[in-house]
Amino acid sequence: MGAKLSVNINKIATLRNSRGGNNPDLIKAAMDIERFGAEGITVHPRPDERHIRYADVRELKKIVSTEFNIEGNPQEDSFVQLVLEQQPTQVTLVPDSRDQLTSNHGWDTLREAEYLKSIIAVFREKGIRVSIFVDPVAELVRAAKDCGTDRIELYTEAYAHNYHSNKETAIKDYITAAQAAAEVGLGLNAGHDLDLHNLKYFAEHIPNLQEVSIGHALISDALYLGLQNTVQLYKRQLAV
Numbered sequence: 071m072g073a074k075l076s077v078n079i080n081k082i083a084t085l086r087n088s089r090g091g092n093n094p095d096l097i098k099a100a101m102d103i104e105r106f107g108a109e110g111i112t113v114h115p116r117p118d119e120r121h122i123r124y125a126d127v128r129e130l131k132k133i134v135s136t137e138f139n140i141e142g143n144p145q146e147d148s149f150v151q152l153v154l155e156q157q158p159t160q161v162t163l164v165p166d167s168r169d170q171l172t173s174n175h176g177w178d179t180l181r182e183a184e185y186l187k188s189i190i191a192v193f194r195e196k197g198i199r200v201s202i203f204v205d206p207v208a209e210l211v212r213a214a215k216d217c218g219t220d221r222i223e224l225y226t227e228a229y230a231h232n233y234h235s236n237k238e239t240a241i242k243d244y245i246t247a248a249q250a251a252a253e254v255g256l257g258l259n260a261g262h263d264l265d266l267h268n269l270k271y272f273a274e275h276i277p278n279l280q281e282v283s284i285g286h287a288l289i290s291d292a293l294y295l296g297l298q299n300t301v302q303l304y305k306r307q308l309a310v
């Protein structure tokens with residue numbers, strides 16, 4: 071079976087927030103995205119609530135019937151409280167600073183090991199699956215296992231950036247990192263800047279890939295192709 075598609079709906083909230091009303095309706099969009107075939111809904115509430123708001127997360131939890139994945143930085147106490155209260159399928163820990171435009175690096179699982187061990191345990195004790203955002207470096211992947219996480223999410227910005235110039239080179243570190251994950255028994259997710267051009271090749275070369283979370287490109291494509299068609303096109307790239 072191919073990797074699951076979890077659609078990140080941050081950008082739908084960004085559009086809604088730009089006018090202050092409820093158009094587009096985030097809850098309806100999440101339900102439609104699931105109905106169109108997505109196997110998960112991802113949100114990344116940031117401290118300034120510039121797209122997904124904490125209140126959205128609470129409303130989404132009531133209606134998401136597939137896997138609900140909440141991303142964020144556990145160094146924000148309010149984020150930890152929100153996740154513990156909402157009990158999603160998965161929490162993805164991302165080391166973003168408060169004013170960051172978008173995620174731009176993974177955890178240093180060697181240097182931050184003690185902190186990660188303690189915070190991962192907090193979520194796992196409550197039965198929430200934990201994934202941590204990691205750059206494609208085998209040593210950091212192996213160290214992630216020692217932190218007690220269930221899965222890692224490989225940060226795919228570098229792959230997406232380099233894909234068009236040389237896809238064989240672009241995927242190399244990800245293959246090595248994915249093999250390291252398999253060797254130590256870690257589940258494997260991936261995300262950031264994956265799109266209709268680069269997704270199939272990634273899925274074909276990373277056989278132990280369990281889930282991708284995709285937002286920016288997918289929602290942008292939906293402007294031209296329609297949401298239903300777009301979700302199905304992305305799913306087709308994963309059917310390798």
Ligand SMILES: CC(=O)[C@@H](O)[C@H](O)COP(=O)(O)O
Binds near residue numbers: 262
């Ligand atoms: C962890 C990750 O790569 C995504 O959460 C991405 O950062 C989306 O966040 P924004 O929609 O705020 O850019």
Ligand SMILES: NCC(=O)COP(=O)(O)O
Binds near residue numbers: 078262263284287
């Ligand atoms: N975890 C990655 C994610 O949720 C979406 O990233 P992007 O597709 O918006 O770059």
